[in-house]
Amino acid sequence: MYLFYIQYSIYYMEQQFVDTWFDFEDDPDAQMELAAGFIHNFDDKQFTKVLKMIDETRKDRQAKTYQYLVTFTIDPAKHSEVGQELEDKIEQYICNIPHRPALRLNKCAYVRELHKSGRPHWHVKLITKKPLRSDAFKVYQKNFGNVDISRSKHTNDEAHIDFYLNKENTMKTLL
Numbered sequence: 001m002y003l004f005y006i007q008y009s010i011y012y013m014e015q016q017f018v019d020t021w022f023d024f025e026d027d028p029d030a031q032m033e034l035a036a037g038f039i040h041n042f043d044d045k046q047f048t049k050v051l052k053m054i055d056e057t058r059k060d061r062q063a064k065t066y067q068y069l070v071t072f073t074i075d076p077a078k079h080s081e082v083g084q085e086l087e088d089k090i091e092q093y094i095c096n097i098p099h100r101p102a103l104r105l106n107k108c109a110y111v112r113e114l115h116k117s118g119r120p121h122w123h124v125k126l127i128t129k130k131p132l133r134s135d136a137f138k139v140y141q142k143n144f145g146n147v148d149i150s151r152s153k154h155t156n157d158e159a160h161i162d163f164y165l166n167k168e169n170t171m172k173t174l175l
Contacts, residue, residue, distance in 0.1 A: 014042075018050060022054075064129070066127070066128045067158055068126040068128070068151050069150045069164070070124045070126055070137070071123050072121060073148075074120065075146055078143075082119055087112075090120075090144055094174075105128055107126070107175055108173075108174040108175040109125045109165060109173045110122055110124040112170070125158075125165055
């Protein structure tokens with residue numbers, strides 16, 4: 001059992017080093033300082049393993065993107081009437097999505113459509129560098145209505161999302 005804890009501690013230390021390394025991605029001096037501080041904790045075999053982990057993580061971060069179609073609707077219980085002022089607030093919320101660095105966006109576009117009832121809703125295409133959290137749009141849900149997040153699992157789905165959003169030639173690209 002003691003050996004398990006040692007192995008887990010080593011694994012945790014390696015993971016911590018890799019995560020911290022990417023926190024300092026834009027600061028090579030901080031990375032060198034980090035390496036100097038950790039190097040005494042690793043033998044040559046472990047340090048080689050950590051360097052491979054850094055290389056693999058870098059490749060994953062560069063190659064991996066996540067594609068989403070997010071639908072924003074207005075909850076009638078929160079807003080029985082939908083006027084221009086409410087629509088403008090929602091459009092402003094959607095247009096501010098690219099300015100949220102935590103989402104790590106590559107691309108963002110949206111379109112406004114009407115339900116058969118005449119109530120508006122918005123479809124937003126998001127291409128991100130990391131998975132969206134389920135609570136990414138909790139402010140919208142609290143103030144306006146519902147959010148449906150659909151993740152595309154195929155690499156060619158961006159073209160399908162664009163086709164869907166631009167069916168009436170009204171798609172607006174934000175990023």
